[in-house]
Amino acid sequence: MLYVWLIAPFAEFEFMRRALVGSFALALGAPPVGVFLMLRRMSLIGDAMAHAILPGAAIGFLLAGLSLFAMAGGGLIAGFLIAIGAGIIARTTALKEDAALAAFFLISLALGVTIVSVRGTNVDLLHFLFGSVLAIDDPTLMLIVSITSVSLVILALIWRPLVIECVDPGYLRSVSRAGGPAHIAFLALVVMNLVGGFQALGTVLAVGIMMLPAVISRFWARDITLMIGVAVGAAAVSGYAGLLISYHANLPSGPAIILVAGALYLLSVLFGPVSGLVWLAVPRRHLEA
Amino acid sequence: MTAALRFSNLTLGYERHPAVHHLDGEVGKGSLLAVVGPNGAGKSTLFKGIVGALRPLAGGIERGGLTVRDIAYLPQIADIDRTFPINVYDMVSMGLWRRSGLFGGIGRKARDEIETAIAAVGLTGFEDRAIATLSGGQMQRTLFARLLLQDADLIVLDEPFNAIDAKTSADLLELVRRWHRERRTVLAALHDIETVKAGFPQTLLLARTPVAWGPTAEVLTPENLLKARRMCEAFDEHAHECAA
Numbered sequence: 001m002l003y004v005w006l007i008a009p010f011a012e013f014e015f016m017r018r019a020l021v022g023s024f025a026l027a028l029g030a031p032p033v034g035v036f037l038m039l040r041r042m043s044l045i046g047d048a049m050a051h052a053i054l055p056g057a058a059i060g061f062l063l064a065g066l067s068l069f070a071m072a073g074g075g076l077i078a079g080f081l082i083a084i085g086a087g088i089i090a091r092t093t094a095l096k097e098d099a100a101l102a103a104f105f106l107i108s109l110a111l112g113v114t115i116v117s118v119r120g121t122n123v124d125l126l127h128f129l130f131g132s133v134l135a136i137d138d139p140t141l142m143l144i145v146s147i148t149s150v151s152l153v154i155l156a157l158i159w160r161p162l163v164i165e166c167v168d169p170g171y172l173r174s175v176s177r178a179g180g181p182a183h184i185a186f187l188a189l190v191v192m193n194l195v196g197g198f199q200a201l202g203t204v205l206a207v208g209i210m211m212l213p214a215v216i217s218r219f220w221a222r223d224i225t226l227m228i229g230v231a232v233g234a235a236a237v238s239g240y241a242g243l244l245i246s247y248h249a250n251l252p253s254g255p256a257i258i259l260v261a262g263a264l265y266l267l268s269v270l271f272g273p274v275s276g277l278v279w280l281a282v283p284r285r286h287l288e289a
Numbered sequence: 290m291t292a293a294l295r296f297s298n299l300t301l302g303y304e305r306h307p308a309v310h311h312l313d314g315e316v317g318k319g320s321l322l323a324v325v326g327p328n329g330a331g332k333s334t335l336f337k338g339i340v341g342a343l344r345p346l347a348g349g350i351e352r353g354g355l356t357v358r359d360i361a362y363l364p365q366i367a368d369i370d371r372t373f374p375i376n377v378y379d380m381v382s383m384g385l386w387r388r389s390g391l392f393g394g395i396g397r398k399a400r401d402e403i404e405t406a407i408a409a410v411g412l413t414g415f416e417d418r419a420i421a422t423l424s425g426g427q428m429q430r431t432l433f434a435r436l437l438l439q440d441a442d443l444i445v446l447d448e449p450f451n452a453i454d455a456k457t458s459a460d461l462l463e464l465v466r467r468w469h470r471e472r473r474t475v476l477a478a479l480h481d482i483e484t485v486k487a488g489f490p491q492t493l494l495l496a497r498t499p500v501a502w503g504p505t506a507e508v509l510t511p512e513n514l515l516k517a518r519r520m521c522e523a524f525d526e527h528a529h530e531c532a533a
Binding site: 161169173178222 | 340342357358360362364367368369370373374375376379380383386387390391392419420435439
């Protein structure tokens with residue numbers, strides 16, 4: 001019985017297995033990046049970035065049709081350009097990062113829409129907006145897994161300066177020049193993981209697998225390493241449960257995954273040991289010392 | 290005595306308005322210098338110039354062969370994100386950056402040093418505490434522990450005892466004395482004249498232009514202090530270009 005419900009769908013269908021591997025890969029790569037975005041108070045930056053990527057992907061689509069690498073490449077290039085441009089402006093001028101990105105992604109979005117309408121093609125970008133995790137083929141899976149691997153390695157390389165820059169940017173500036181490159185590399189990670197995610201979930205929901213697990217983790221851990229563990233776990237559980245629900249209830253899979261993450265989020269807000277609402281509502285007696 | 294810092298006709302400021310104007314002089318290696326002056330006198334500006342965070346409008350600073358990365362700097366208003374999930378131990382261990390760099394491991398010896406630094410500031414037992422839970426004084430102790438690990442020859446402290454109680458100030462001042470005994474050069478911006486008289490052999494009295502600089506007893510005279518207090522704080526929006 002349990003087998004039929006929990007395992008059989010993956011044992012029987014290859015597309016379910018591919019979707020599961022893809023979701024797990026995304027769950028490893030994106031949530032750690034999301035944790036840093038949250039801690040830097042840039043939770044909404046992912047959204048802006050997702051919009052910034054779309055026009056690049058659209059250009060790739062116009063040039064080469066529904067080619068995985070043209071679209072992913074276009075998205076990466078557009079995202080990197082905007083990340084680097086915004087990063088440099090935020091570090092050198094009075095503008096803060098969110099403002100710099102807001103300006104850039106709006107320009108990028110308008111540019112993308114213009115390009116698409118000038119070409120006058122009735123582009124089917126639905127796939128882009130919402131993705132289809134059940135339609136992941138081998139090249140797409142390779143792309144997602146590669147992005148996750150590269151992302152984890154880069155994150156390990158820039159971990160120390162990234163953490164120090166989040167806590168005490170002034171100190172990092174006073175001892176090292178690593179802050180700038182680490183910052184840009186981090187923004188590149190955001191772009192990469194979103195490009196990986198939108199193949200499976202679409203541009204809009206790719207942000208979900210990045211940010212929701214990160215936000216969930218805040219309610220379960222007080223230490224950044226632990227938070228990242230919780231975030232990855234929450235994302236993996238969401239991927240697995242979301243796929244099962246979509247299979248059994250015949251629901252679209254991408255939204256199902258994100259909705260499971262959303263349900264976990266609501267549970268965390270209520271019952272999370274770190275500042276969960278229920279614990280705040282039921283104050284316990286204070287301690288002796 | 291060789292100079293740790295030499296200022297030559299140094300002018301520092303913001304948007305062409307000088308905040309420190311025409312400063313000349315040198316800070317001897319191993320000296321313990323208090324920088325005193327009213328709010329807006331240019332103390333923090335001078336320190337930002339020394340650590341390379343602010344480019345001089347004119348003149349220059351020689352750092353006696355050190356680069357700005359060799360200077361340990363405690364800013365007055367550190368932009369520390371106190372809500373970040375990091376504990377005291379990790380915060381202090383950042384002081385090892387110059388030795389460990391990006392990827393260097395933190396070995397047994399380094400861990401001992403971290404423990405020693407934490408003990409030296411009286412925070413033993415606080416290692417696992419998140420920095421969000423620290424009081425103002427405990428945070429300042431944490432930052433001093435980090436300074437200890439930086440092991441720098443030139444240490445610049447911008448109002449290190451502000452809003453710090455007497456016990457903590459005394460403890461941290463003892464660390465400053467220790468650095469002085471170790472022949473490190475220490476500059477500290479201070480407001481409490483008694484602290485300066487008791488602990489700092491040299492004083493620079495600054496009121497945008499230097500009022501006096503030398504042995505503390507000769508600098509902190511009532512006349513000099515009055516002169517410093519008369520300083521005009523506001524920029525003149527219609528100031529002409531300085532000819533000097």
